[in-house]
Amino acid sequence: DAMVIQNPRYQVTQFGKPVTLSCSQTLNHNVMYWYQQKSSQAPKLLFHYYDKDFNNEADTPDNFQSRRPNTSFCFLDIRSPGLGDAAMYLCATSRGPQGGETQYFGPGTRLLVL
């Protein structure tokens, strides 16, 4: 089955210790997104890639970076996690603004910062 895969499902890190979350997709979609979701809130878009073009949301902290080495993979790097960064991180994909408007989500990675 074509899908969006996120690893790990749960990640524990220490305050200030860099952490990387990964996402892969078998849908061959052009666009990959990273969202942050805190409980009882809607997902908050951090950034997205349209192919290799990186698009950062204006209010995304510099502490959050992303890499997309190829079509299938995308990484979220949190350089110095703070307690406020504890959240569910969601990866999503879509065919693209002209080819498909629906975003498909992975299961998420829950990040805990100690």
Added chain:
Amino acid sequence: DQQVKQNSPSLSVQEGRISILNCDYTNSMFDYFLWYKKYPAEGPTFLISISSIKDKNEDGRFTVFLNKSAKHLSLHIVPSQPGDSAVYFCAASDAGNNRKLIWGLGTSLGVNP
């Protein structure tokens, strides 16, 4: 400013009855609307969508209705099942904003056996 509003934080329905979840929007440029279902500790699952050129879209037990003049859409689930208990998010997008999804805050649906 909340462009997509789900005014009911929660809804409780009896199994077998109809669940109606509502969503209002303010931006007339939105032309594509989606409903997602989310279980705790999981990512949102795409449920159903509707383009602004339609006023109804149906997929099995799920039907979405769009009233453009009222800037209102609703999701109907018939019949409701206990497994439908989840948080339902309404989202909208427009081509001029790169198809960025604008989300409502969600409605928690509980279906009682």
